[in-house]
Amino acid sequence: xxxxxxxxxxxxxxxxxxxxxxxxxxxxxxxxxxxxxxxxxxxxxxxxxxxxxxxxxxxxxxxxxxxxxxxxxxxxxxxxxxxxxxxxxxxxxxxxxxxxxxxxxxxxxxxxxxxxxxxxxxxxxxxxxxxxxxxxxxxxxxxxxxxxxxxxxxxxxxxxxxxxxxxxxxxxxxxxxxxxxxxxxxxxxxxxxxxxxxxxxxxxxxxxxxxxxxxxxxxxxxxxxxxxxxxxxxxxxxxxxxxxxxxxxxxxxxxxxxxxxxxxxxxxxxxxxxxxxxxxxxxxxxxxxxxxxxxxxxxxxxxxxxxxxxxxxxxxxxxxxxxxxxxxxxxxxxxxxxxxxxxxxxxxxxxxxxxxxxxxxxxxxxxxxxxxxxxxxxxxxxxxxxxxxxxxxxxxxxxxxxxxxxxxxxxxxxxxxxxxxxxxxxxxxxxxxxxxxxxxxxxxxxxxxxxxxxxxxxxxxxxxxxxxxxxxxxxxxxxxxxxxxxxxxxxxxxxxxxxxxxxxxxxxxxxxxxxxxxxxxxxxxxxxxxxxxxxxxxxxxxxxxxxxxxxxxxxxxxxxxxxxxxxxxxxxxxxxxxxxxxxxxxxxxxxxxxxxxxxxxxxxxxxxxxxxxxxxxxxxxxxxxxxxxxxxxxxxxxxxxxxxxxxxxxxxxxxxxxxxxxxxxxxxxxxxxxxxxxxxxxxxxxxxxxxxxxxxxx
Numbered sequence: 001x002x003x004x005x006x007x008x009x010x011x012x013x014x015x016x017x018x019x020x021x022x023x024x025x026x027x028x029x030x031x032x033x034x035x036x037x038x039x040x041x042x043x044x045x046x047x048x049x050x051x052x053x054x055x056x057x058x059x060x061x062x063x064x065x066x067x068x069x070x071x072x073x074x075x076x077x078x079x080x081x082x083x084x085x086x087x088x089x090x091x092x093x094x095x096x097x098x099x100x101x102x103x104x105x106x107x108x109x110x111x112x113x114x115x116x117x118x119x120x121x122x123x124x125x126x127x128x129x130x131x132x133x134x135x136x137x138x139x140x141x142x143x144x145x146x147x148x149x150x151x152x153x154x155x156x157x158x159x160x161x162x163x164x165x166x167x168x169x170x171x172x173x174x175x176x177x178x179x180x181x182x183x184x185x186x187x188x189x190x191x192x193x194x195x196x197x198x199x200x201x202x203x204x205x206x207x208x209x210x211x212x213x214x215x216x217x218x219x220x221x222x223x224x225x226x227x228x229x230x231x232x233x234x235x236x237x238x239x240x241x242x243x244x245x246x247x248x249x250x251x252x253x254x255x256x257x258x259x260x261x262x263x264x265x266x267x268x269x270x271x272x273x274x275x276x277x278x279x280x281x282x283x284x285x286x287x288x289x290x291x292x293x294x295x296x297x298x299x300x301x302x303x304x305x306x307x308x309x310x311x312x313x314x315x316x317x318x319x320x321x322x323x324x325x326x327x328x329x330x331x332x333x334x335x336x337x338x339x340x341x342x343x344x345x346x347x348x349x350x351x352x353x354x355x356x357x358x359x360x361x362x363x364x365x366x367x368x369x370x371x372x373x374x375x376x377x378x379x380x381x382x383x384x385x386x387x388x389x390x391x392x393x394x395x396x397x398x399x400x401x402x403x404x405x406x407x408x409x410x411x412x413x414x415x416x417x418x419x420x421x422x423x424x425x426x427x428x429x430x431x432x433x434x435x436x437x438x439x440x441x442x443x444x445x446x447x448x449x450x451x452x453x454x455x456x457x458x459x460x461x462x463x464x465x466x467x468x469x470x471x472x473x474x475x476x477x478x479x480x481x482x483x484x485x486x487x488x489x490x491x492x493x494x495x496x497x498x499x500x501x502x503x504x505x506x507x508x509x510x511x512x513x514x515x516x517x518x519x520x521x522x523x524x525x526x527x528x529x530x531x532x533x534x535x536x537x538x539x540x541x542x543x544x545x546x547x548x549x550x551x552x553x554x555x556x557x558x559x560x561x562x563x564x565x566x567x568x569x570x571x572x573x574x575x576x577x578x579x580x581x582x583x584x585x586x587x588x589x590x591x592x593x594x595x596x597x598x599x600x601x602x603x604x605x606x607x608x609x610x611x612x613x614x615x616x617x618x619x620x621x622x623x624x625x626x627x628x629x630x631x632x633x634x635x636x637x638x639x640x641x642x643x644x645x646x647x648x649x650x651x652x653x654x655x656x657x658x659x660x661x662x663x664x665x666x667x668x669x670x671x672x673x674x675x676x677x678x679x680x681x682x683x684x685x686x687x688x689x690x691x692x693x694x695x696x697x698x
């Protein structure tokens with residue numbers, strides 16, 4: 001619309017359509033009708049009526065000779081997590097490109113001076129959205145720095161959520177033989193073989209997942225309240241509150257997002273266990289539920305750019321956009337959200353999107369951004385693995401197979417927004433909106449076991465281990481997921497964290513689980529630990545434990561300080577794996593009481609942080625967590641209200657990057673229990689300093 005450059009609507013990769021003549025004819029007919037709808041939508045605008053438009057700019061207006069400096073500044077703006085994730089895809093010094101440079105301030109200022117206020121600005125697309133009349137859209141398109149103007153696409157409206165439905169009695173069963181009690185959620189996990197992965201001790205730890213949805217009410221639900229939510233943002237109202245706000249949101253606004261969040265990461269044994277319950281999450285509220293207000297794609301674009309910068313590894317999006325597009329434009333190149341999704345993938349993010357619920361409608365096929373060639377599109381099957389009547393199918397307009405995989409999307413057990421933990425509600429839901437987070441959870445499990453994988457390697461693991469991998473089709477893609485096989489697709493996989501304890505002799509007992517599709521060689525599993533000089537020059541063989549896939553070893557005591565260690569294993573095909581994967585640069589660590597910590601170095605925070613101790617007030621012990629974005633020399637000291645030093649939990653002690661936890665037993669340096677009252681704890685890590693309060697009760 002008003003484009004001055006025809007390439008805006010051209011596919012980069014035209015392909016033969018001979019195999020899809022019938023589909024093409026149908027798509028052309030539907031596309032013509034939708035295009036006519038768009039035409040009449042614009043023509044029907046009154047002189048004062050406004051619609052939301054994308055305005056695409058010709059360039060970034062980078063001054064001559066300043067490109068290198070601006071790229072360096074763009075890289076500095078990335079979080080530590082984002083830089084580390086991008087490094088899997090790009091060479092050092094090339095983590096950013098032109099798309100990461102900001103939209104020209106000069107261009108935006110000229111439009112503002114002309115009376116047009118930008119709503120969403122996308123660096124990746126070199127575009128901004130504006131609310132414009134028909135006449136204003138033509139005026140904006142005439143600016144010499146504007147490449148083209150088009151309407152912002154809208155999403156298909158979700159039906160207003162019904163009252164929560166109780167699970168039928170046959171769902172309320174107890175399954176034995178697994179680590180966790182899945183309750184009514186067992187079936188939706190078992191169909192994609194998630195419990196077997198959890199039995200290995202792989203639960204999503206170390207992975208940061210971004211959720212794009214309608215909103216999230218997680219603080220007052222028993223299955224969600226303990227999730228590690230590290231950030232949230234409302235892109236509708238531009239604040240950091242993603243649950244409903246009085247006077248601003250439809251009463252059902254946060255229902256859908258709460259449900260999808262519970263499916264991927266909820267945890268309440270006997271009720272629901274999500275595939276990636278051990279992961280961390282950031283939440284983006286991007287979709288408006290109110291019937292009279294359109295859901296528009298610019299919020300989605302803003303959300304995924306924000307999440308990528310914050311360092312997410314996986315994005316789960318149960319949203320889709322098709323209004324103002326045609327089926328012929330579901331080619332992986334045209335839709336704005338698809339282009340943004342592919343840009344996220346090129347930066348190392350695994351993007352998982354619902355295929356859509358259009359199969360039994362005129363549209364029929366997948367919707368954007370699920371059409372992206374780098375996006376994992378997820379369809380929905382029934383509990384018996386048969387395709388649902390609503391799950392959108394392929395192929396894409398350029399002839400590619402979609403969806404990629406399928407998971408259960410009918411009668412999925414989910415958490416429902418609740419007023420208090422004690423009155424937590426559950427419900428049954430259906431749609432590709434709910435098969436999507438299940439699949440995203442499996443992607444997180446794969447990354448949790450193999451943090452060094454790229455998005456396409458994760459996609460390959462999901463596709464090639466699904467039940468139709470030998471003969472993929474345009475109905476179910478590569479088929480029903482198999483989480484266990486996917487986790488082992490790229491080699492041996494260890495449990496996320498070891499089990500560590502000190503025995504009565506003062507020796508450190510360490511256990512770990514490791515599995516491989518080729519079978520682990522029991523004589524080639526070892527524990528490597530550092531001696532007092534910091535060199536990893538001590539190695540002990542690990543013996544098979546009593547549980548499947550378990551191995552144990554002991555580090556001789558007595559222990560006088562922090563012990564750093566990692567694992568090595570080989571399978572029968574002679575594939576060797578380390579844990580952490582980049583050991584010895586990263587390692588696990590343990591310090592005996594009063595300090596105890598096992599750090600999983602796969603989790604690299606993007607900033608220093610000292611958490612509030614828990615529990616607080618406390619007796620007899622409390623746990624203090626802190627985050628280190630880089631390896632640091634750390635001191636953690638307890639003081640009384642007079643400023644006197646009471647206890648030292650760590651003094652000038654080197655910790656690797658990651659999340660750590662130290663325990664204080666309420667005793668002073670002499671071993672005596674301190675008096676009840678207020679105390680302060682101070683963390684020093686390099687130049688970082690932070691102090692917090694805690695209360696000891698007697």
